[in-house]
Amino acid sequence: MKRKKPVLLTIYTVLFFLYIFAPLILIFIFAFNSGEGYNLPLRGLTFKWFNEFFSDSMAIKAIKNSVIIAVISATVSTLLGTGLTIGVIKGITRFKTFFITVLMLPVLMPSLTIGIAALVFFRTIKIPLGIPIVILSHVSISISYVFLIMMGRIEGFYLDVQEAAIDLGASWFGSIKDVVLPAIFPSILAGWLFSFMISWNEFIVTYFLIGTELTLPVYIFSQLRFGISPVVNVIALLITLFTILIIISAGLIRRLYGRLSSRIIM
């Protein structure tokens, strides 16, 4: 069957992508605009907002906190989540469906509920608000995301190899360390990256638990609520560049994964 080119649909898709990207491009332009407000026409190129941003000690501290929280919670949740995934794929036999549904709750439930529940919990057991409890909560959320990502990518095949290794005389620990973990390593990396991004972007739970400290999203929120400084544009630009970097590295990992798996099969 011959088909005409879907002209209208193509135009619509282009418009849709414009709709998604135009607001972002706009903020990038204003990050370099020397005018004070957001008035057209543009006034000319400047880097003063960048200077202002990098000399704002609050912003730098917020970034530092965000990185610390995201790295720690990604690492812990990837460790826990990897064990969870292996156990659920090859281990758990009863109540599997119920199990998976409960584990999906942090992904699907509004973060607001999670944040409030955590706030009430930590206040009830008298643990002061701050970065440590933000990490505790982030891990409890990220475990589910790591699980989600890894369940989607690890196929039973990689874990069947484990049984083969044991048949050939490997100990259980040896089969995990030398066979399973190397085979699923790309998924582990993907899980780490994913939970890093979840934690790095997380706003609501952090906002409820952070107390007087700052993370980058909390800092942005306070900037947005009380007046809008062009410094936010600079943050937006930097965040976008950082995000693109992460996405590219995730893509590279996936490509590597493809090569590795084809090598294993051959």
Next chain:
Amino acid sequence: MNTVFKNNKKLVYPALLWFAVFFLLPLAIILIYSFTADYVFQGNRPAFTLANFNEIFEKKHYLIILGRSIKMSAITTFFSILFSYPVAYFLAKKTRFDRILIVLLMVPFWINYLVRIFAWKLLLSENGIINQVLLWSGIIDEPFRILYTQTAVIMGLVYTYTPMMVLPLYATIQKIDTSLVEAARDLGASRIRAFFDVTFKLSFTGIFAGTLLVFIPALGSFAIPAILGGTDSVMIGNLVENQFFHAGNWNFGSAFTLTLAALSIALILFYSRIFGVEAIYKSREY
């Protein structure tokens, strides 16, 4: 082989323990708070009461906020389906560049949504960029006032959550067998009829998965109405925040939070009953 499975099973426990203590236990605690009247866990045994829920469902003020949040999230979901269906269809059936376009679509998704909402504040404000352009070109004489209204909040919600709708739709439409549509056409169905009776009906799974991913976060949103909305767009999230940080009524705040949680859990269970749990994680292929 049994010992392998037994040992593998043990790997589950650390994660499960963490999950139970820092995720499930907190939920259980707000459950207790919502059915009691005082600050609990301070020695005296709390008495069971339904007063908090009575207040939600009897006072008009709270019912209005609850209803408004549901309405706004429903409108958001509707528009996100409307906007993203053609794109998902195009990506799934009409282009070879779907992979790269999907990655492109994920870029804004990974950029903090506060940043993206900030862009909308710039666009919509009274001396914002859209107004400036429209005034300058003479299309309008007076600037429109949208910022700090429900419309602005809905626009922000739609913008933020629409990419979440595209992905499950794309995944479902891609799996639809084109020969079914051709068969319908051969049997005399018009193009439009074939689309609605075959393609559209078969993509219900995707629509429902997308609805979960859009409706639930929209219902629990707090930052977007706080930034783009005004007094007519207070949502559940803003009310709850107020209860905990300003009014200090934990029991009532917990009851409201629990109502939100119950609504979303009901939706999730309904979905996993119909389509199975695997559909939830399979619909989210990033």
